[in-house]
Amino acid sequence: xxxxxxxxxxxxxxxxxxxxxxxxxxxxxxxxxxxxxxxxxxxxxxxxxxxxxxxxxxxxxxxxxxxxxxxxxxxxxxxxxxxxxxxxxxxxxxxxxxxxxxxxxxxxxxxxxxxxxxxxxxxxxxxxxxxxxxxxxxxxxxxxxxxxxxxxxxxxxxxxxxxxxxxxxxxxxxxxxxxxxxxxxxxxxxxxxxxxxxxxxxxxxxxxxxxxxxxxxxxxxxxxxxxxxxxxx
Amino acid sequence: xxxxxxxxxxxxxxxxxxxxxxxxxxxxxxxxxxxxxxxxxxxxxxxxxxxxxxxxxxxxxxxxxxxxxxxxxxxxxxxxxxxxxxxxxxxxxxxxxxxxxxxxxxxxxxxxxxxxxxxxxxxxxxxxxxxxxxxxxxxxxxxxxxxxxxxxxxxxxxxxxxxxxxxxxxxxxxxxxxxxxxxxxxxxxxxxxxxxxxxxxxxxxxxxxxxxxxxxxxxxxxxxxxxxxxxxxxxxxxxxxxxxxxxxxxxxxxxxxxxxxxxxxxxxxxxxxxxxxxxxxxxxxxxxxxxxxxxxxxxxxxxxxxxxxxxxxxxxxxxxxxxxxxxxxxxxxxxxxxxxxxxxxxxxxxxxxxxxxxxxxxxxxxxxxxxxxxxxxxxxxxxxxxxxxxxxxxxxxxxxxxxxxxxxxxxx
Numbered sequence: 001x002x003x004x005x006x007x008x009x010x011x012x013x014x015x016x017x018x019x020x021x022x023x024x025x026x027x028x029x030x031x032x033x034x035x036x037x038x039x040x041x042x043x044x045x046x047x048x049x050x051x052x053x054x055x056x057x058x059x060x061x062x063x064x065x066x067x068x069x070x071x072x073x074x075x076x077x078x079x080x081x082x083x084x085x086x087x088x089x090x091x092x093x094x095x096x097x098x099x100x101x102x103x104x105x106x107x108x109x110x111x112x113x114x115x116x117x118x119x120x121x122x123x124x125x126x127x128x129x130x131x132x133x134x135x136x137x138x139x140x141x142x143x144x145x146x147x148x149x150x151x152x153x154x155x156x157x158x159x160x161x162x163x164x165x166x167x168x169x170x171x172x173x174x175x176x177x178x179x180x181x182x183x184x185x186x187x188x189x190x191x192x193x194x195x196x197x198x199x200x201x202x203x204x205x206x207x208x209x210x211x212x213x214x215x216x217x218x219x220x221x222x223x224x225x226x227x228x229x230x231x232x233x
Numbered sequence: 234x235x236x237x238x239x240x241x242x243x244x245x246x247x248x249x250x251x252x253x254x255x256x257x258x259x260x261x262x263x264x265x266x267x268x269x270x271x272x273x274x275x276x277x278x279x280x281x282x283x284x285x286x287x288x289x290x291x292x293x294x295x296x297x298x299x300x301x302x303x304x305x306x307x308x309x310x311x312x313x314x315x316x317x318x319x320x321x322x323x324x325x326x327x328x329x330x331x332x333x334x335x336x337x338x339x340x341x342x343x344x345x346x347x348x349x350x351x352x353x354x355x356x357x358x359x360x361x362x363x364x365x366x367x368x369x370x371x372x373x374x375x376x377x378x379x380x381x382x383x384x385x386x387x388x389x390x391x392x393x394x395x396x397x398x399x400x401x402x403x404x405x406x407x408x409x410x411x412x413x414x415x416x417x418x419x420x421x422x423x424x425x426x427x428x429x430x431x432x433x434x435x436x437x438x439x440x441x442x443x444x445x446x447x448x449x450x451x452x453x454x455x456x457x458x459x460x461x462x463x464x465x466x467x468x469x470x471x472x473x474x475x476x477x478x479x480x481x482x483x484x485x486x487x488x489x490x491x492x493x494x495x496x497x498x499x500x501x502x503x504x505x506x507x508x509x510x511x512x513x514x515x516x517x518x519x520x521x522x523x524x525x526x527x528x529x530x531x532x533x534x535x536x537x538x539x540x541x542x543x544x545x546x547x548x549x550x551x552x553x554x555x556x557x558x559x560x561x562x563x564x565x566x567x568x569x570x571x572x573x574x575x576x577x578x579x580x581x582x583x584x585x586x587x588x589x590x591x592x593x594x595x596x597x598x599x600x601x602x603x604x605x606x607x608x609x610x611x612x613x614x615x616x617x618x619x620x621x622x623x624x625x626x627x628x629x630x631x632x633x634x635x636x637x638x639x640x641x642x643x644x645x
Contacts, residue, residue: 056547056639077551084549091642095544099243111236113549157548 003165003197004030004053009062011048011220022048023059024220030213032164033195035188037202040217046201047169049217053199054087054167055079067164084113088158090168090200094150096142096157102149103129103138106156114161128156131193132186148179155186159196168200172207184210237554241562245569248534252566255530259570259618260577262519266614267578269515271604272585273508276592279600281505285495287368290334290458292471293498294320294478297489299455300498306340306353308410311453312490319487320457323477329470331462332364337443338455341407343387343436345395352391353435354405356443356452365460375399376423384422386437392424399423405438409447417446467494516614520621523567527625531563535629542633543641552634559630560623567622571615582606 011023023045030036038046051057052064055071056079064072067086074082083089088109096105106125110116116124129135132152142150151171158166166187172180184207187198200207208214209228216224245252285291293300299310312320317335324330337356342349355362359380363369370378374389376399385405387397397403399421406416419438427434444452461470471494481487496502535542542555582604591599 051639054547056642080546080549080551082549083547084551087549089544089547091544093540095540095642097240097541097545099240099247108545109548112545112554113551 001032002029003032003034003067004028004199005063005065006053007063009049009052009059009064011045011052011057012060021220023052026062026217026220026222028215028222028225030197030199032197033191034197034199034213035191035211036197036199036213036215037208037211038199038215038217039202039208041203043219044217045220046217048220050167050169050199050201053165054089055082084109085161086164088161088163088166088196090151090154090158090166090171092170092173094142094147094154094174096150096153098142101139101141102134102145102153105142105153106160109157109161124160124162125156128160131190132156146179147175148182151175151179151183152186155183155190159190159194162194163196165197165199168198170202170204171200172202172204177206180204180206181210237558237561238565240558241565244534244538244562245565248537251530251533252569255526255566256569256573258526259523259567259622260573262522263571263574263614263618264578264581266512266515266519267575267611268581268585268604270512270610270614271578271582271607272602273512274607274610275602275604277505277508279602280501280594281495283368283594283600284499284501285460285464286366287372288366289495289498290365291461291464291467292459292474292492292494294324294457294459294474294490294492295455297491300491300493306338306455308339308447311337311455312457312487313453314451316487316490317454317457319481320478320490323474323481324457324459326477327470327473329461329463329466329473330459332361332460334358334361334365334458335440335452335454336362336456336458337440337447337452338435339407339443339447341405341446343391343395344404344406345397345401346404348395349406350391350395352387352405354385354407354443355435355437356440356446357437358440359437362437362458365458372426373423374426376421378423380422380437380439382439382441383419384439385419385442386423386425387421388434388436389424389426390434391436392421397421405446407446409449411448413448415446415448417442516617519614520617523570523618523621524625527563527566527622528628530566531559531626531629532632534562535559535633538633539636539641539644542636543638543644546636546638547642555636556630556634559633560626563622563626563630564619567619570622571618574618575611575615578611579606 007027009023009026010021013020013022038049040046052059053066055074059072069082071082097108100108103125106128107121110121110124129138132155134149134152137145137149172183175183190196191198202208212228214226214228215222296310296312302310324333334357340351340353343352380386401421402418403421404416404418406414408414440452461467471492475492478487478490482489585604590602592602594600
């Protein structure tokens with residue numbers, strides 16, 4: 001079952017009167033419960049593509065269906081509702097809310113976006129903190145967590161709403177090898193247990209070797225895709 | 234909502250130095266407005282009290298046109314005994330009227346047998362007058378201050394200028410309405426301290442003496458001073474008395490009359506208006522202070538948290554929730570300032586009352602300033618500050634709520 005269908009996506013920015021194509025005619029599909037990465041040099045269009053998939057931005061041309069929704073035509077309010085219900089985000093800089101504890105950061109989307117009732121919130125937050133191995137750190141503020149711990153909290157936050165798709169922009173760029181592996185392992189485990197699809201961008205060859213599907217972008221074009229044999233599903 | 238309040242509170246704590254600085258600024262403004270308002274109000278009440286309770290009464294009834302000619306104390310514009318009876322009936326029917334005093338005002342010559350000068354006199358019934366202006370007794374500087382027939386209370390400037398003391402006999406010469414001159418020998422029973430304003434240099438004689446001096450069969454009356462039970466209902470009461478007298482006029486029982494509150498009789502009213510304007514200016518200053526400081530701090534807050542805003546917006550937080558987060562933060566900042574300001578203001582007012590500072594006003598000396606902690610004023614100032622704090626937050630909060638998440642996440 002396909003969770004993403006992208007057809008001839010083009011995104012053109014106008015900067016100082018000059019048009020720049022960040023993405024050109026990009027088409028691909030991604031199945032449910034996949035672990036997929038987009039790789040490519042800086043400026044190749046990875047972040048732009050993730051923004052489009054996440055309904056944070058709209059394509060200039062082309063069609064994009066994410067989890068059954070034509071996201072290119074959503075207005076800002078509908079896009080926000082869609083993101084809150086369907087997508088989880090993981091950021092390179094972790095982007096945890098500094099005034100909330102680890103527990104509260106994970107709870108945030110359930111509380112202020114999905115308005116889930118308290119008992120269910122507690123159950124889901126605790127389960128995810130257990131799953132990412134940070135239940136004992138739940139009362140700590142982000143400033144008191146290591147980079148790896150922060151990113152695992154960010155993974156838990158992205159997953160707590162049971163999204164169909166998690167988008168991660170360079171999720172391991174600020175992590176050492178051990179922490180990067182832990183984060184990728186966590187994602188894989190969550191994919192296996194929850195059936196969530198993970199799509200992320202990276203430069204990191206250590207990460208590339210650990211995912212099944214790799215899409216390669218160059219100058220805004222999709223120049224290759226491969227399925228890596230030997231990577232366990 | 235609890236979570237939004239929690240986040241807002243923690244963000245205030247996160248930037249604690251800035252929050253405290255802004256809250257202190259608001260607190261100083263709140264304190265200044267409340268203390269100034271209370272002190273100015275106390276000063277105003279004190280002076281108004283002096284004017285009304287020692288001289289004017291709360292309001293006065295005259296024949297129409299009398300006040301415009303009051304400098305001449307005309308004897309041609311008096312209320313006849315029949316008209317006075319109509320006015321008295323109207324006043325007795327009003328439950329808010331506590332007392333009234335009939336006055337026959339005239340000018341005359343004052344002689345100590347060696348020198349003569351002009352004097353303005355009020356012929357009054359002393360019991361009525363003391364019920365209407367109870368602070369009159371406190372103006373007696375020398376002598377027993379009684380006002381039996383044959384006695385006169387003279388203003389202290391005249392007493393010192395003419396070298397007259399209680400117990401001395403003086404002569405009053407007056408011309409009546411028909412131009413007939415008459416004189417009376419009176420004994421000085423007291424010297425009156427002055428009150429700033431019209432009539433502050435007036436003397437008092439018994440109304441029977443005034444009637445006889447002016448060769449009247451029955452006393453005719455220049456003005457009726459009225460004291461109300463509730464000063465706060467001054468204009469309402471004046472309106473009711475006016476209406477009652479208008480009805481009497483329509484029935485042909487009385488000629489045209491005029492009812493003036495103290496505001497229309499005392500030049501201090503203009504000072505009182507200035508005091509009110511100053512208090513309003515201080516409040517406007519406070520509003521500007523709160524608006525600018527809260528808006529400034531919230532704009533900084535939004536600018537510093539662009540990426541954070543981008544993150545929560547990307548996660549699907551609705552713009553109204555983001556708007557709410559910042560507005561609650563501004564509101565809490567204002568609330569912190571208000572609470573500190575109210576507490577300090579209350580302390581300052583208690584301290585002023587404990588010290589009891591005195592001041593002079595005109596010829597009144599040693600007046601004690603006693604500002605009152607007015608809960609209603611405190612609530613009003615606090616409410617205005619909170620509203621302004623929210624108003625100052627709206628623009629930054631709106632900016633945050635409308636932020637494009639892609640641009641915000643790109644922010645360094």
